[in-house]
Amino acid sequence: MTIDREGPIPPYQQIAAILRLRISDGSIPVGRRIPSLVELEQEYGVARDTLRKAVKVLKDEGLVETVKGMGVYVIAQPADEG
Template sequence: MAIDRDGPVPPYQQIADTLRKRIKSGEIPAGRRIPSLVELEQEYEVARDTLRKAIQVLKDEGLVQTVQGMGTFVTERAPEEAENGQR
């Protein structure tokens, strides 16, 4: 996916929005690892600090959690929350 570097939405927010959509659609299901920083760096062609900000947004929303030495994983959500599209 190309990032709009000249638009009003910061790149980290665009990436967070894209990852959020992938999580909510089930493309990246609960309990699965999201792509690593290296993979995301290649996909989006942005600095790692930008990616870290995007992941922090998702952490703050409760969508992902980082496991030391393992990666960042989509959190398990309660069935009624998943059905309603909520976190």
């Protein structure tokens, strides 16, 4: 997937959406590391600050957590009640 730099959605939100999709479809399963900032930088050609913002969005949503010295990992989501 490519980033639309001319569109109304900021690049960090586009990258967060791509990673969110990879998590939800199982491409990046629970307990696995998301690509590093270096890997994402090479894949999307954006600044690391942009990538940090994208990862922060996912952290704020409770999808990932940082494991010190290891990277950012997908965490289990609580089951929907109802």
